[in-house]
Amino acid sequence: MFDSTTTLEDVLYPPIDPYESGRLEVTSLHTIAWEKSGNPDGIPVIVIHGGPGGGGQPAYRQYFDPSAYNIIQFDQRGCGASTPHAELQDNTTQALVDDIETLRTAFGIERWHVFGGSWGSTLSLVYAQTYPNRAISLILRGIFMCRKSELHWFYQDGASHIFPDAFEPYREHIPIDEQSDLIKAYYHRLTSNDIEVRRAAAQQWTRWEMATSRLFPDPSYLEKAEDLDFAVAFARIECHYFTNAIFLDEAHILNNVESIQHIPAVIVQGRYDVVCPTRSAWELHKALPNSRLTIVPDSGHSMGEVSIARELVAATNALR
Ligand code: STX
Numbered sequence: 001m002f003d004s005t006t007t008l009e010d011v012l013y014p015p016i017d018p019y020e021s022g023r024l025e026v027t028s029l030h031t032i033a034w035e036k037s038g039n040p041d042g043i044p045v046i047v048i049h050g051g052p053g054g055g056g057q058p059a060y061r062q063y064f065d066p067s068a069y070n071i072i073q074f075d076q077r078g079c080g081a082s083t084p085h086a087e088l089q090d091n092t093t094q095a096l097v098d099d100i101e102t103l104r105t106a107f108g109i110e111r112w113h114v115f116g117g118s119w120g121s122t123l124s125l126v127y128a129q130t131y132p133n134r135a136i137s138l139i140l141r142g143i144f145m146c147r148k149s150e151l152h153w154f155y156q157d158g159a160s161h162i163f164p165d166a167f168e169p170y171r172e173h174i175p176i177d178e179q180s181d182l183i184k185a186y187y188h189r190l191t192s193n194d195i196e197v198r199r200a201a202a203q204q205w206t207r208w209e210m211a212t213s214r215l216f217p218d219p220s221y222l223e224k225a226e227d228l229d230f231a232v233a234f235a236r237i238e239c240h241y242f243t244n245a246i247f248l249d250e251a252h253i254l255n256n257v258e259s260i261q262h263i264p265a266v267i268v269q270g271r272y273d274v275v276c277p278t279r280s281a282w283e284l285h286k287a288l289p290n291s292r293l294t295i296v297p298d299s300g301h302s303m304g305e306v307s308i309a310r311e312l313v314a315a316t317n318a319l320r
Pocket of ligand 1: 049050051052053054055117118119120144209213238275
């Protein structure tokens with residue numbers, strides 16, 4: 001529960017550096033950046049970042065006991081240090097699932113824990129459904145199944161009722177005659193040939209998401225949207241995936257739950273998550289009898305919120 005004296009540093013493991021990092025050419029176009037940290041002989045865990053388009057972060061290493069886990073992270077196609085930056089071609093959910101398998105085999109790992117929040121939960125679930133014998137467990141946060149209702153809630157009409165102040169500049173960036181479909185309107189701009197049009201749209205798109213991710217807004221988190229290299233990859237890749245309905249059938253994850261029912265799943269969900277509202281976590285939990293759901297009463301969407309981080313660390317500690 002919330003107490004203002006506990007900080008993120010108190011609940012996470014100390015910062016560590018990777019013991020190895022590299023790049024893997026997955027197609028003639030895309031090369032992905034990866035890193036390993038913690039114990040090379042530890043239990044493997046693959047960390048799947050959000051967005052899509054968010055990129056891995058050094059802080060993600062700190063959710064695992066470094067003496068127990070071999071912590072593997074990578075930047076999904078087009079983001080972080082992966083190249084080409086912000087590239088949308090050959091960038092699909094199936095391609096990312098295949099990249100995860102390519103990494104697993106390249107590292108000689110039989111099975112691994114799969115850890116992901118937000119879009120990372122989406123991709124973790126689709127990965128496990130595609131390769132149901134490879135996930136030892138699923139550790140999921142801020143459940144996002146990317147259905148039309150979830151996209152409409154966050155990008156069109158829903159979260160706007162709670163954050164009208166942050167929503168206004170996101171909406172007003174688009175002329176009124178295009179405001180009835182904001183994802184589509186942003187897609188046009190984020191794929192414009194004019195780099196300034198792309199950057200301006202990316203900044204507004206990313207500001208909206210950063211402003212709504214935490215119960216208590218954090219200025220350093222909001223600054224992410226001002227790093228336009230980050231924002232362009234984040235906004236372009238997110239909007240590309242959402243315009244294409246993540247290249248899957250509507251409700252693909254819930255319609256294919258049987259294939260992952262044997263996998264123990266831990267679900268950590270912030271009650272006041274307005275980016276990925278709790279209903280999705282609830283529906284997933286109901287569909288997965290082997291899952292444990294913790295609804296954190298004093299948090300929003302971000303894994304950088306203290307109470308969410310505490311639950312995630314408790315989950316990875318319990319799985320050691
Ligand atoms: N996007 C949700 C998501 O996956 C709809 C996400 N939101 N913020 C992030 O990811 C970052 C933490 C990667 C910025």
